[in-house]
């Protein structure tokens with residue numbers, strides 16, 4: 001096995017790309033395992049040293065020593081808002097519009113319900129068939145619960161604009177498609193929704209931390225996003241929710257928990273929502289996870305997100321170009337926009353044996369991922385992926401396809417999580 005892991009000589013022109021990379025020093029902020037090339041930061045971001053320190057401190061000092069006092073002395077109680085405020089600049093949101101809480105799924109439920117309630121004379125939730133499954137499950141079950149006053153309508157991405165009319169209450173879209181990486185035009189689609197009096201909710205899970213976002217400027221109404229992908233908040237990190245200031249006065253979400261109450265420690269028998277985004281909170285925040293996300297976000301205060309985007313495009317372009325130079329890789333068919341500018345920070349290829357190929361890559365310490373039924377998905381987290389990692393990935397792919405080593409039985413046994 002040792003030979004499988006031996007680093008490949010890297011051509012000088014690729015080494016030069018790493019030498020010129022303005023973001024290269026960010027890699028040191030991560031606690032990456034030796035010898036691993038990690039192309040799955042779009043599924044679970046890597047551990048930052050800052051997260052590790054914050055979690056250890058939270059465990060040992062805050063929880064271990066200071067115990068319950070820490071809700072005040074370590075400002076645990078404010079973490080959902082302070083973490084939300086650190087996410088806000090990454091999505092182009094002014095202060096007072098973002099909170100970190102719950103999962104994307106739960107936040108979708110809360111915001112979609114609120115959107116329907118803001119539009120009492122309309123009942124349609126409009127989305128696209130290719131949307132992320134949890135988004136569609138949440139919307140479809142919510143519509144069933146509120147039937148006959150709600151229904152979910154699905155369109156193809158191509159006919160979405162035509163499907164928006166004045167019967168639509170809310171348009172629910174994902175900004176970067178999790179499979180193809182296709183970026184949707186946020187400004188244009190938000191305007192199209194508003195032209196027909198519909199609200200819009202954007203899922204930013206595959207966008208935030210990877211490319212510039214301008215929610216306020218586009219006039220977006222609602223958004224949700226993931227904390228454990230490009231934000232590197234750790235497995236199951238809290239998600240976030242954005243509600244535009246102008247909607248906050250009339251906004252009412254359905255999970256009336258005490259952390260969204262105006263005065264939770266009055267222990268009043270009746271619910272009175274807090275003002276602003278605090279009312280989106282429901283139960284007690286998971287402080288260890290919040291600490292991990294909070295630590296990871298400190299990294300972004302020094303990051304120029306435009307530079308992240310430029311590097312992401314360059315990584316994607318290099319990957320495509322190297323793949324096209326390997327004759328055996330013609331077996332892979334591109335399942336993403338041809339132009340890297342139209343993709344998020346990822347690329348995907350179809351192959352009938354994508355799962356086994358992915359496992360064979362992982363055995364060589366090159367971690368990419370597989371998405372059913374036949375996609376090999378490669379994520380480029382620009383803060384820690386190097387150009388030479390892309391070179392190693394493509395060489396390994398070529399060897400795996402050339403030798404057909406992916407047909408080995410050990411690469412074809414499916415685990416529960418793929």
Ligand SMILES: *Cc1c(COP(=O)(O)O)cnc(C)c1O
Nearest residue numbers: 103104105132174203205206226
């Ligand atoms: C990752 C992801 C989610 C995750 O949802 P959770 O409920 O937080 O697990 C939701 N939507 C999209 C588009 C995603 O990419």
